[in-house]
Amino acid sequence: MGYHIIDMTSDPRCGQFAYFRQMAYPFAGITAEIDITDFMACKGQRPFFLSFLYAVTRAANAVPQLRRRILEDGTVAEFDWCPPSYTAMKPDGAYVYVDVDGGITDIRAFCAQGKANQAAAIEKGVLAEGGDVLDHFFISSVPWLPYVQIKLPSGMPGDSHPRISWGQYREENGRVQIPVTLYVHHALADGLHISRFFENLRRELDAITNDKEI
Numbered sequence: 001m002g003y004h005i006i007d008m009t010s011d012p013r014c015g016q017f018a019y020f021r022q023m024a025y026p027f028a029g030i031t032a033e034i035d036i037t038d039f040m041a042c043k044g045q046r047p048f049f050l051s052f053l054y055a056v057t058r059a060a061n062a063v064p065q066l067r068r069r070i071l072e073d074g075t076v077a078e079f080d081w082c083p084p085s086y087t088a089m090k091p092d093g094a095y096v097y098v099d100v101d102g103g104i105t106d107i108r109a110f111c112a113q114g115k116a117n118q119a120a121a122i123e124k125g126v127l128a129e130g131g132d133v134l135d136h137f138f139i140s141s142v143p144w145l146p147y148v149q150i151k152l153p154s155g156m157p158g159d160s161h162p163r164i165s166w167g168q169y170r171e172e173n174g175r176v177q178i179p180v181t182l183y184v185h186h187a188l189a190d191g192l193h194i195s196r197f198f199e200n201l202r203r204e205l206d207a208i209t210n211d212k213e214i
Contacts, residue, residue, distance in 0.1 A: 002080040003135070006068060013190075017076075020187035026157055029183035030194045031149055034201060036169060037176045038209045050100075050111040053139065055208060056164055056180075057084045057102040059200035060137055065189040066197065069134055070160040076188070079135040086139040088118045096121045099136070107208060138163045146170040152183045160185040 008017045020026040036052075043051070060066045060082065067079045083102030087095040098121045104110040138161045142150065147167040154163070162184050169178035180201065182194050 003077040006076040006078050008076050013188075016190065017187045020185070021070075021157075023186075024157055026186050027154060027183055028186040028190065028194075029152065029163075029181055030191065030198075031147070031179050031181040032198050033177045034180050034198070034205070035175055036178050036205060037174075039205045040169070040176050042209050046107075047111055047115070049141065050114040051107060051208060052166070052205075053084060053086060053100070053114065054107050054110045055201060055204035056139065056166075057082075057100075057137065059197055059204050060162060060164065060182075061102065062200045063189075063193050063196045065193040066137075066162050066184065067135075068160070068188045070158050070185065070188070071134075072158075077134075082135045082137050084139045085133055085136040087141070088122055090122050090125060094127070096125060096127055099133075102137070107211075133161075136161060140165045142167045144168060146177075147179055150179075150181050152181070154183075160188055162189075 008014050011017065039052075040048075064078060067082050069077050069079065071077055081103045083100060085097055085099050088098045089095045098114070098118045100110060100114045100117055104113065138152075140152075140163075142165065145167050146169070150165055150167070152163040152165060154161075162182060164183075165181045167179040169176050171177075180198070182197055184190075184194060
């Protein structure tokens with residue numbers, strides 16, 4: 001969990017940082033539809049959720065502002081790499097948290113670790129995250145609905161974990177679309193950084209699609 005401290009007094013967004021830190025609800029989010037037609041066509045035996053999670057994690061890590069967190073003393077840390085913590089459903093409909101090493105560069109190893117960790121978390125059946133999750137992305141999905149908007153929970157105004165969610169994919173006019181949502185702490189990121197995440201996500205999905213060895 002390596003990181004370095006960002007001097008927000010000299011950061012280009014120092015004014016926004018000071019302004020939004022004062023708000024009771026300093027969060028901003030955007031939902032966008034992503035075309036996954038080609039990604040789905042080449043899916044093969046790959047698990048959809050974990051493959052998509054792999055792309056999402058890499059896309060988010062490629063935006064430095066999404067790797068920033070507000071510490072308890074008010075300083076800002078930028079982590080070298082942020083892993084995902086996501087929700088997995090138990091047979092009774094309740095969910096548990098699962099961690100995967102987001103730094104894994106090979107999608108096969110990422111999916112394998114995800115499957116193992118998910119099985120262990122479901123067997124344990126406890127809604128708890130192991131260790132320090134300060135650097136994590138908080139990720140969930142709503143696979144039962146092709147939603148157009150979602151509001152995600154946050155613990156308190158100082159909670160600066162980006163939250164990412166996606167809904168049910170749908171087919172229309174021969175194309176497959178999926179809604180993806182990114183929520184950020186507005187003191188650390190804004191629409192520009194959210195847009196960069198979506199651009200990165202499209203590139204990551206294309207890279208998986210074009211990898212003939214997967």
